[in-house]
Amino acid sequence: MDSSPETHDHHTSTDPLVTRLTAHGVHGVALTWVDNAGLTRVKTVPLARLADAAERGVGMSPVFDIYLIDDSLTSSRHTGGPDGDLRLVPDLDRLTALAAQPGWAWAPVDRFDQRGGRYPGCQRHFARRMTDRAAEHGLLLRMGFETEWVVTRDGTPAATGPAYGMTRMVELSAYTDDLLTALAAQGLDVTQLHPEYAPGQFEVSVAPTDPVGAADEAVLVRETVRAVSLAHGLTPAFGPAVTPGAVGNGRHLHLSLWEGERNLCADGDGPFGMTGRAESFLAGILTDLPALLAVGAPSPASHLRLEPSRWAGAFQCWGLENREAALRFITGAPDDPAAANAEVKCFDPAANPYLVVGSVIAAGLAALDSGAALPEPVAGDPVHQDQPRLPTSVPQSLDLFLRSAVLREAMGDELFEAFAAVRAAEAQLFAAHSPEELAAATRERY
Structure with a gap:
């Protein structure tokens, strides 16, 4: 597994994106990933915080990788418990104003560790x-x-x-x-x-x-x-x-x-x-x-x-x-x-x-x-x-x-x-x- 630090080269200046989304009446951005239970999980940020999210990511526990469909938890050899933190980094190439949710935009995230390395449990990294x-x-x-x-x-x-x-x-x-x-x-x-x-x-x-x-x-x-x-x-x-x-x-x-x-x-x-x-x-x-x-x-x-x-x-x-x-x-x-x-x-x-x-x-x-x-x-x-x-x-x-x-x-x-x-x-x-x-x-x- 590649755990080398990442440079998020597709996360360039967000100014034009924010300007465009503001014109669409967007105020918040939903940042989603899909867990191992098949559920789409989310964190959101105000549009004004999009640049910070793209640069530093948004915190989220890795424990969601062992959530079940009813929101109960299991554990695995590498994942489980309250410890640890990840960074959710939006893919701005996929940033989309949501036509059926006025005021909102959406972007899928890639998940990284606190040092910027690829998180080996990230399903989107795996697909890529x-x-x-x-x-x-x-x-x-x-x-x-x-x-x-x-x-x-x-x-x-x-x-x-x-x-x-x-x-x-x-x-x-x-x-x-x-x-x-x-x-x-x-x-x-x-x-x-x-x-x-x-x-x-x-x-x-x-x-x-x-x-x-x-x-x-x-x-x-x-x-x-x-x-x-x-x-x-x-x-x-x-x-x-x-x-x-x-x-x-x-x-x-x-x-x-x-x-x-x-x-x-x-x-x-x-x-x-x-x-x-x-x-x-x-x-x-x-x-x-x-x-x-x-x-x-x-x-x-x-x-x-x-x-x-x-x-x-x-x-x-x-x-x-x-x-x-x-x-x-x-x-x-x-x-x-x-x-x-x-x-x-x-x-x-x-x-x-x-x-x-x-x-x-x-x-x-x-x-x-x-x-x-x-x-x-x-x-x-x-x-x-x-x-x-x-x-x-x-x-x-x-x-x-x-x-x-x-x-x-x-x-x-x-x-x-x-x-x-x-x-x-x-x-x-x-x-x-x-x-x-x-x-x-x-x-x-x-």
Whole structure:
């Protein structure tokens, strides 16, 4: 792990930024990070203190790395207890005036120790480090998340129209218009917004970008959806399972690999036109998917969602445009090779997006030099075929995570062990819960 002192060269003069934000009526800045429980935590500073925050950081205890979803604490070998302090340093390149929260701006933070060194438990540092490691292999990755949520009013779905039905867009026309307007005002390139399958469920997708940027945008999208929902008297639920036995919320990850201007997922000699490097990278993801599930579907509630025949990706297989496969390959239109990409369908909104992008890159890179090949693709519903099921509980996926030398090396002991401690503690926390109790305890926490 790199613990050398940092010079925050992207934290230049804040004067032009403050001037611009003042013109937008901004008075405060929310500084966020996502913890190992998948919750977005925050400290805020008045706009007049932004320069000081960028220069010196804002204090915060490292103990939040071992907080659980209910705000109770566990501990790990490196993290726990009341001692220590970190500095939260905002990334001013991502500073955004929040269109749905008048008076506020937002920036994600990187976390450093008191001497200015990289904090090894920082999830955003991890995502950037894996992105840099891919670049050392000559690869650029473009990633994007789909965000799904359910909106309710007074405890019942806020839209009664059918799945994917225009009726829902009519019922909540003003709401969805305000959402599109807010996302666009914040510079987010929305590619789709539509009703989903479950009652009151919607999905929004944004254009792909670099991995760290994709994780940043996943945070910004969710908080924008939350703010717009509350302004309309709606309650958003981002938990993996809103109603046990029904389709839950996913947060699928799309990714493509690039060498310069060439998309390695297209115009190759491999399956469905992918290049050899892309095939090996995807084979690494597919091979490590049972361990990656601890990162991408980390809550006990995740396994209420991960059921066969619900388009959740419950089986460790891949296929062309197969929405039941955990890894779905998409060729895109024949005249648009840039559209070719892969989708990891088994991930959900309980996951820390920075850990997701970093872990997926680590798994792909681990297979890159070996020339790993994908198995035969699966067509149709794998529930009717001899395909391996992904882990069906957190203890199962966590056991595989703990045995993953690839993920331990990539994360480093401090982050790896703190994350594992949170996952084990949450499994224990909810061990005696019924499905109904588990869904109720988690659906509105994220």
